[in-house]
Amino acid sequence: MDASAVMSTVRLCFRDGVERAIEAAQGESVLAAALRAGVPLVHQCESGSCGTCMARLVAGEASLLPGRALSLLAGEIRDGWRLTCSVAAAGDCAFALDYASTVLDGPQPAVLAATVTALDWVAKTVARLEIAIETADFTFESGQYVRIRVPGTDAWRSYSMATTAKELPRMQFLIRRLDGGAMSAWLRDACAPGALVEIEGPLGSFGLTASKGPRLMIAGGTGLAPMLAMLDTLRQRPGPRLPVLLCFGCTGEDDLFYVDELELRRFWMPNLKTRVALMHRPAGVFDGAIGTAVSLIEDADLRAPGLDAFLCGPPPMIEAARGRLIAGGVPETAIHAEHFRPT
Amino acid sequence: MATTASTTGNADRRLYAPYLEATWGIKNHWYPALFSHELAEDGVKGVEIAGVPILLRRAKGRTYALLDRCVHRGVKLSLKPTCFTDDTVSCWYHGFTFDVVNGALVSIVASPDDPLIGKVRLRTFPVEEHKGIIFVFVGDEGYEPVPPLADDLPWLPPCDYDYRAAHPLDDETVMLGIRRVGKANWRLAVENGFDPGHVLIHRDNILILASGRSMALGYRPLNDEAIKAFEDDGPKGLMNMYGTGNYEPVVNNDRLNIKSAARREFNFTGVRTSMFLPGVLMVENFPEKTYAQYEWYVPIDDKTHVYWQVIAGWCPTPEDRKNFEFRFKHYFEPVALRDFNDHDLHAREAMQDFYANGGWQEEALCSMDAVIVSWRKMVARHNRGIQEPPTRRGR
Ligand SMILES: Cc1cc2nc3c(=O)[nH]c(=O)nc-3n(C[C@H](O)[C@H](O)[C@H](O)COP(=O)(O)OP(=O)(O)OC[C@H]3O[C@@H](n4cnc5c(N)ncnc54)[C@H](O)[C@@H]3O)c2cc1C
Ligand code: FES
Ligand code: FES
Ligand SMILES: [Fe+2]
Numbered sequence: 233m234d235a236s237a238v239m240s241t242v243r244l245c246f247r248d249g250v251e252r253a254i255e256a257a258q259g260e261s262v263l264a265a266a267l268r269a270g271v272p273l274v275h276q277c278e279s280g281s282c283g284t285c286m287a288r289l290v291a292g293e294a295s296l297l298p299g300r301a302l303s304l305l306a307g308e309i310r311d312g313w314r315l316t317c318s319v320a321a322a323g324d325c326a327f328a329l330d331y332a333s334t335v336l337d338g339p340q341p342a343v344l345a346a347t348v349t350a351l352d353w354v355a356k357t358v359a360r361l362e363i364a365i366e367t368a369d370f371t372f373e374s375g376q377y378v379r380i381r382v383p384g385t386d387a388w389r390s391y392s393m394a395t396t397a398k399e400l401p402r403m404q405f406l407i408r409r410l411d412g413g414a415m416s417a418w419l420r421d422a423c424a425p426g427a428l429v430e431i432e433g434p435l436g437s438f439g440l441t442a443s444k445g446p447r448l449m450i451a452g453g454t455g456l457a458p459m460l461a462m463l464d465t466l467r468q469r470p471g472p473r474l475p476v477l478l479c480f481g482c483t484g485e486d487d488l489f490y491v492d493e494l495e496l497r498r499f500w501m502p503n504l505k506t507r508v509a510l511m512h513r514p515a516g517v518f519d520g521a522i523g524t525a526v527s528l529i530e531d532a533d534l535r536a537p538g539l540d541a542f543l544c545g546p547p548p549m550i551e552a553a554r555g556r557l558i559a560g561g562v563p564e565t566a567i568h569a570e571h572f573r574p575t
Numbered sequence: 576m577a578t579t580a581s582t583t584g585n586a587d588r589r590l591y592a593p594y595l596e597a598t599w600g601i602k603n604h605w606y607p608a609l610f611s612h613e614l615a616e617d618g619v620k621g622v623e624i625a626g627v628p629i630l631l632r633r634a635k636g637r638t639y640a641l642l643d644r645c646v647h648r649g650v651k652l653s654l655k656p657t658c659f660t661d662d663t664v665s666c667w668y669h670g671f672t673f674d675v676v677n678g679a680l681v682s683i684v685a686s687p688d689d690p691l692i693g694k695v696r697l698r699t700f701p702v703e704e705h706k707g708i709i710f711v712f713v714g715d716e717g718y719e720p721v722p723p724l725a726d727d728l729p730w731l732p733p734c735d736y737d738y739r740a741a742h743p744l745d746d747e748t749v750m751l752g753i754r755r756v757g758k759a760n761w762r763l764a765v766e767n768g769f770d771p772g773h774v775l776i777h778r779d780n781i782l783i784l785a786s787g788r789s790m791a792l793g794y795r796p797l798n799d800e801a802i803k804a805f806e807d808d809g810p811k812g813l814m815n816m817y818g819t820g821n822y823e824p825v826v827n828n829d830r831l832n833i834k835s836a837a838r839r840e841f842n843f844t845g846v847r848t849s850m851f852l853p854g855v856l857m858v859e860n861f862p863e864k865t866y867a868q869y870e871w872y873v874p875i876d877d878k879t880h881v882y883w884q885v886i887a888g889w890c891p892t893p894e895d896r897k898n899f900e901f902r903f904k905h906y907f908e909p910v911a912l913r914d915f916n917d918h919d920l921h922a923r924e925a926m927q928d929f930y931a932n933g934g935w936q937e938e939a940l941c942s943m944d945a946v947i948v949s950w951r952k953m954v955a956r957h958n959r960g961i962q963e964p965p966t967r968r969g970r
Contacts, residue, residue: 278690467593470602470714470959496592499952499955500593500955502806502956502957
């Protein structure tokens with residue numbers, strides 16, 4: 233028999249406007265045909281009971297597979313509803329799905345309202361901003377960022393979360409103050425607990441990978457933010473605790489922050505080592521090195537098999553770090569970076 | 576009035592912040608679930624550990640542990656044990672039937688060809704039976720590698736130690752015990768177990784007085800060798816180095832006009848208390864020389880725990896075992912595990928209300944409590960995961 237003769241084309245129309253066309257064989261459920269074609273449809277029981285695979289037939293005909301008792305009500309069927317696990321296409325047809333095509337892809341970015349719950353300056357040039365979001369189903373992976381609208385303007389700025397999804401609805405950010413910066417000015421002059429902000433996220437693909445070896449984190453200034461979230465996730469993650477080395481560099485005394493937070497994490501994570509450097513020698517006591525985050529890396533750190541490196545900070549730091557790692561024999565594929573580009 | 580403690584103590588408290596989050600226990604550790612004699616051949620029993628319902632099944636001499644929550648409608652399978660074959664356990668409600676080894680749904684009594692078969696499963700847990708106790712590794716599915724049970728048992732003192740007492744890892748050890756429910760958070764139970772200041776509650780106890788001994792009023796650490804920390808490979812925990820001169824028994828209080836005869840008749844030679852993750856106490860040479868008492872405080876939920884009390888004794892011959900069983904039944908159990916330890920249980924339950932309502936931030940600790948704070952930090956540092964409350968836990 234000619235295969236094309238028994239194949240029907242089924243169009244799947246998702247709520248976000250995405251349309252996917254698939255080929256369905258005779259007697260094959262629309263759900264099975266979609267899954268076979270790699271188009272994920274929401275489903276559970278696959279036997280016509282649970283109702284999660286419901287879709288509306290908007291063109292053509294579909295016939296009920298034998299041996300199925302349906303949980304659909306007669307009125308629903310009249311309105312075009314079908315259970316995709318329990319009907320086969322009878323010729324070319326189309327179904328409308330009541331959800332977006334990305335629904336099974338994990339967290340999708342959305343614009344949300346949030347309230348500032350705290351603002352403090354953890355160094356002269358670094359603010360810790362804490363907000364609480366009002367949406368219950370928002371989540372993100374450690375390492376990701378959101379865009380925050382500078383209140384009262386149309387400018388959006390990107391900031392990496394310094395806390396994990398476990399702390400939701402609270403989120404913390406570490407933000408460097410730039411003279412003349414739009415967000416910087418708002419933080420300095422107008423931001424106070426209770427202020428409303430708009431955020432968009434989660435965004436970005438920087439984050440932990442399924443490493444089998446040690447991890448090297450290189451952070452410049454507020455580039456420490458995603459590293460903190462990643463460290464907290466590593467601490468809470470099941471499985472043996474692989475070594476982590478964090479090299480953290482700041483410009484000067486006025487920019488250095490979170491030395492105590494790093495100490496705390498070292499205490500909680502016997503597998504964590506940290507090194508801190510300042511570019512300018514400070515007036516007060518400082519037991520770190522003079523130099524940059526990159527200058528803290530030693531050749532021996534790069535020799536560990538299976539090493540994964542995570543870089544975050546201003547673009548020049550990232551470029552310097554990448555060069556240092558490649559010269560030290562770390563493969564490109566093991567280097568993961570987030571550039572704090574001006575946004 | 577508690578302002579001094581809370582204002583000076585907050586910086587310290589952050590050091591053990593993960594411990595304060597561990598209301599539901601710490602995960603990825605081995606916990607005792609049942610005494611072996613509680614699970615008969617072909618038997619099924621349910622237990623709750625750290626908020627996780629666990630079903631234990633024994634078939635053909637092997638023991639299995641599965642999540643005790645049917646994938647179909649969430650009932651506990653153990654409510655009405657139903658097994659049709661040796662290699663499965665069925666749900667009494669609609670007959671979902673699961674493979675005991677991997678938890679897979681292999682059949683449904685009245686829907687043998689259901690499309691769901693083979694697609695869903697119950698999660699399973701590693702089990703190990705040791706010296707009459709069934710241990711279950713409770714934590715994240717797929718945690719790798721599962722550490723050996725010995726890593727979650729008290730440290731094994733060297734053979735040539737002068738006051739060596741029976742240990743679960745000794746071949747000749749027999750362990751006999753009881754378990755009961757304590758109405759307190761598991762951490763309060765642990766913290767009482769090796770609290771050097773709490774011996775006051777045992778001062779008037781028959782076990783002590785009848786044996787001609789005398790409890791100190793308390794123990795005061797004299798230097799930083801009073802507490803030995805175990806942080807290398809193997810078990811993680813702390814030992815009170817009683818009897819080494821690093822801890823001083825407190826024998827009198829002039830202000831209150833109380834004296835203890837403890838120093839004169841120190842009859843606690845070789846008695847040391849130590850606590851290891853996930854909360855297992857060892858009291859060497861107690862209630863008698865060469866015996867040792869072991870206790871677990873296994874969280875059931877956030878406000879109750881199972882109080883495990885076990886005495887270990889060396890029994891090289893069947894005759895020794897019979898003697899031990901006789902002594903256990905007529906002496907150790909009624910006098911030590913019940914009469915003596917009832918005071919501990921009472922003290923833990925007495926703390927619950929305070930700690931369930933902000934006590935962790937309000938308590939006013941004193942110099943006797945150093946080892947308790949060390950324990951909290953030890954857990955903060957070496958736990959293999961903090962158990963989430965059931966509502967936050969994924970399936
Ligand atoms: C993915 C991503 C994540 C980020 N996460 C963080 C974070 O967690 N914490 C954080 O502090 N920043 C982060 N940034 C940078 C941040 O988005 C802003 O660029 C920065 O905060 C400046 O905003 P502003 O409104 O204060 O200054 P703007 O109004 O944007 O700029 C003011 C002046 O400063 C210059 N400028 C802007 N950005 C930089 C810079 N990075 N270095 C040097 N000069 C600059 C501009 O050219 C301009 O002259 C991130 C950027 C990206 C792309
Ligand atoms: S998947 Fe359950 S009704 Fe279709
Ligand atoms: S609830 Fe277990 S079979 Fe239905
Ligand atoms: Fe006691």
